[in-house]
Amino acid sequence: MPEAVTLYEMGPRDGLQNEARQIDTADKIRLVDQLSDCGFSYIEVTSFVSPKWVPQMADAAAVLAGIRRKPGVIYAALTPNLQGFERALEAGADEVAVFASASEGFSQRNINCSIAESLDRFRPVLQSARTAMIPVRGYVSCVTDCPYDGPVGPEAVAEVAEALVRMGCYQVSLGDTIGAGTPETIGRMLDAVLARIPAGRLAGHYHDTRGRALDNIAVSLDRGLRVFDSSVGGLGGCPFAPGAKGNVATEAVAAMLHAAGFETGLDLDRLARAGEFAHRLRNPT
Numbered sequence: 150m151p152e153a154v155t156l157y158e159m160g161p162r163d164g165l166q167n168e169a170r171q172i173d174t175a176d177k178i179r180l181v182d183q184l185s186d187c188g189f190s191y192i193e194v195t196s197f198v199s200p201k202w203v204p205q206m207a208d209a210a211a212v213l214a215g216i217r218r219k220p221g222v223i224y225a226a227l228t229p230n231l232q233g234f235e236r237a238l239e240a241g242a243d244e245v246a247v248f249a250s251a252s253e254g255f256s257q258r259n260i261n262c263s264i265a266e267s268l269d270r271f272r273p274v275l276q277s278a279r280t281a282m283i284p285v286r287g288y289v290s291c292v293t294d295c296p297y298d299g300p301v302g303p304e305a306v307a308e309v310a311e312a313l314v315r316m317g318c319y320q321v322s323l324g325d326t327i328g329a330g331t332p333e334t335i336g337r338m339l340d341a342v343l344a345r346i347p348a349g350r351l352a353g354h355y356h357d358t359r360g361r362a363l364d365n366i367a368v369s370l371d372r373g374l375r376v377f378d379s380s381v382g383g384l385g386g387c388p389f390a391p392g393a394k395g396n397v398a399t400e401a402v403a404a405m406l407h408a409a410g411f412e413t414g415l416d417l418d419r420l421a422r423a424g425e426f427a428h429r430l431r432n433p434t
């Protein structure tokens with residue numbers, strides 16, 4: 150039996166959050182519905198953040214209300230604080246994710262608080278999620294480089310990742326937010342994190358700004374990681390990370406994994422059609 154690798158699909162959230170043109174809610178729903186038929190077990194649908202900060206995600210509840218829910222698929226959303234969690238719960242998110250940074254500069258620009266303050270905000274989210282029996286994933290951004298502070302030390306990443314696991318996140322996704330990581334810097338970062346957290350509780354979230362994301366996935370596979378985040382068509386970027394391009398393309402990761410003998414459960418033909426649809430959303434003619 151081939152070994153499985155799971156791809157968490159980020160397109161509707163990380164992929165679309167940076168779009169300047171407001172995309173119709175109905176089109177976002179169509180994208181999620183197409184992705185539901187591709188074989189994913191996790192789709193990050195939207196985020197319950199401040200609509201003043203990220204207007205593109207203002208229709209989060211309407212998107213979750215409109216999608217066709219395929220059994221076996223987790224429909225997840227980002228929640229930066231308790232207010233976001235309560236909105237997500239009411240809208241029927243199956244799972245939520247809190248998001249921290251390993252660098253102070255990005256933490257301030259992205260969520261308007263220090264790293265320590267962000268962790269304090271997440272604790273009540275984790276408590277409420279436990280009561281509501283909603284699993285919580287954690288992100289750490291800027292795991293090798295920060296657009297404001299420059300290079301980020303591996304120990305800073307390990308510290309924040311460990312704090313997220315300790316407060317109850319079932320998994321921590323390690324974000325190369327601006328795609329500046331290389332196999333060497335990602336490898337050093339992973340070694341520090343793996344000294345504290347087993348590979349089975351980690352995921353790689355690599356943006357492909359400089360075309361190194363597949364190489365970074367390869368070094369992560371070597372170290373035992375089996376979950377990666379990707380966006381159909383390589384969509385995306387972060388509004389608070391200047392120059393950040395999209396997540397690594399799901400199609401490219403799936404092709405690489407299949408060629409290496411891993412199983413993803415994804416239907417590449419359907420994925421290609423979803424990718425074309427996603428590109429038309431960004432570039433309407």
Ligand code: HMG
Nearest residue numbers: 197198199202229232233259260261288290291324326387
């Ligand atoms: P703030 O302004 O400091 O918040 O923003 P506040 O608590 O002072 O509240 C100010 C106003 O926002 C209030 O409204 C609140 O009600 C409202 P007002 O009284 O002025 O009318 N508010 C909210 N509204 C809706 N939903 C909420 C919410 N919270 C407060 N949840 C905050 C702090 C975190 C909210 C803000 O900075 C924010 O929304 N940031 C969004 C950042 C974001 O979405 N970034 C992109 C996603 S992260 C990412 O892409 C990285 C990742 O992909 C991994 C990687 O690549 O590294 C995950």
Ligand code: MG
Nearest residue numbers: 163324326387
């Ligand atoms: Mg991202």
